[in-house]
Amino acid sequence: MADPITVSVELGNRSYPIFIGSDLLTERELFTPYIKGSQVCIISNDVVAPLYLEKLKAVLTGFELKEFILPDGEAEKTLDNIAHIYDALLSDRFERNVTLIALGGGVIGDMAGFVAATYLRGVNFIQVPTSLLAQVDSSVGGKTGVNRPLGKNMVGAFYQPQCVVADTNTLNTLPNKELSAGLAEVIKYGLINNLEFFNWLEANIVNLTQRNKDSLVHAIKTSCEEKAKIVTADEKETGIRATLNLGHTFGHAIEAAMGYGSWLHGEAVAIGMLMAADLSWRLGKLNIEDVASIKALLKVAGLPVVPPESITKSEYLSLMSRDKKNVKGSIRFVLLEKIGKALLTADVDSNLLEQTLQAGRTMGETS
């Protein structure tokens, strides 16, 4: 193992390290200092477990090990599955000192984190994100949760892990489509807060799609640092943290309208960011060349740049009105003042919003 890069998430007595590098999954000393009891339960899914479960278990000799393997997919992020995990832990007499390990993508991380937050009123957990999206997004900030039929992530808790182990080797087995979905969130950090990183991404996007190790480590590290800065400033999302939701207001609506799991979260966010950019331009905030740069970068990253045609304007509005960020019934949007600077506003002209919702493949284009 090369020495891992460490990003610290500073949250007082809930601070924790993120280890980033290759071949980390088999490094016992990255895990054991963060496991306080003798019981460990690994929560994973049926796509990731065949690839990495035995490897991880081999590293954790000496612990009382248990595993809980869910079917893959966003559609599994339900309270019913959470209840199954509780009951499996209870029937094996897993106690307050248990450490849960989330081995998988964002869905597994969100669910294992929610179980950790609520099993016996809270136990420890470690994140081992195996998708790019989970490594750059779910590994920082402690958001955990499940979906309800009326909305994504509507139930959950803020709950921090003991540590995060982001092994870039696990990205080797990631389908292209999911690598791209992760790049959507990487691009997001450039857009909301870091022009220089956005420029670096434009220069390195092909390396990233080709899974160049050094490029991936840099992208993951920078993304985690950007997110950690924001989360440290606003752990419970009472202010600036909401800017991390760039693209998510539209994106969540797309995911809900198409049925959870039919669009990848990152794909929906990519379209959502482009819609936010388009709306920012219509509101006179972002210039049209920047919208074009964003669209171009998303495209080269292998991401969709045309929203699904089947969603009607009123569907969008109805779904967006359920967003967790809303205050007093009005939709709060994360928009762009320029590349590298997000802003949060509920003050959006409804005609311009409708234009964005109807722009389809002509988004960001003067017509």
Next chain:
Amino acid sequence: MADPITVSVELGNRSYPIFIGSDLLTERELFTPYIKGSQVCIISNDVVAPLYLEKLKAVLTGFELKEFILPDGEAEKTLDNIAHIYDALLSDRFERNVTLIALGGGVIGDMAGFVAATYLRGVNFIQVPTSLLAQVDSSVGGKTGVNRPLGKNMVGAFYQPQCVVADTNTLNTLPNKELSAGLAEVIKYGLINNLEFFNWLEANIVNLTQRNKDSLVHAIKTSCEEKAKIVTADEKETGIRATLNLGHTFGHAIEAAMGYGSWLHGEAVAIGMLMAADLSWRLGKLNIEDVASIKALLKVAGLPVVPPESITKSEYLSLMSRDKKNVKGSIRFVLLEKIGKALLTADVDSNLLEQTLQAGRTMGETS
């Protein structure tokens, strides 16, 4: 309204006041400073709501009010019901600024608190406990949760309310059996930490069973103060807070074995405290006269002093082995060194434990 007595629960930026007194339910100014948004949802049950819901709603004019009424009883403390509440809030577009009000006993408080802890990853809530048990127990400490088939309160979160309004008038409609159940927890505070209060209770127990207002206010205030002291010292129950579970290790096993709801929680705790006292005596820690005083006080308080005969020794042991306090598989007991001083230990001779489990109506008696 007489000016309410206020007990402060000191937990840094999660500190909150408990207001205790008569006629508090109709005092708007006890509520409105603790409601930040315009939406309020009252969660109650079908026994309490007919008595107090309209009264409370009349005080909250000007807010967007919603109510969610559950059937009464411990058997309702399920994840399914929690999911119903989530979905009702979502379908009415209740946002992050919503304040939930728990109007009812411990079951309602635990459930509303758990919804508050997890709906949209956390919203505000106010406790309006209407049973004596809830006023002296659930109103301090932020424990929220639901039951699973394999154990009581196995799922939950530590989550503090904005304030607690304990109106002693609501005790007028409380059945005798439930008043007694509340007195079990009141007696507990004397037993674990306050000999003087135990002596006061011996002198005033008849007044309390006759619902003398001043006696009730003193008992509630002292109980809340005792609990607040312990919770302030150990919010997440890593140490001393576990002593609040005096009687609960046995009590939870009784509740589970008899089926949730067939024994009141306070009744099971009363028997559990007597069993803990009996075991403490067998271990040479408590003298037999003290066991007799405890038994006598519980009896005058209208509480059962003989465990259900149908529970076998092995059932007890199996159920107690699932207790949340356990470490490395061994049962941790809260015992009494003397009246007014609890101790926590896993070091219990199994023969003596079996004697306690089999003592039945001869508990605390040399045979």
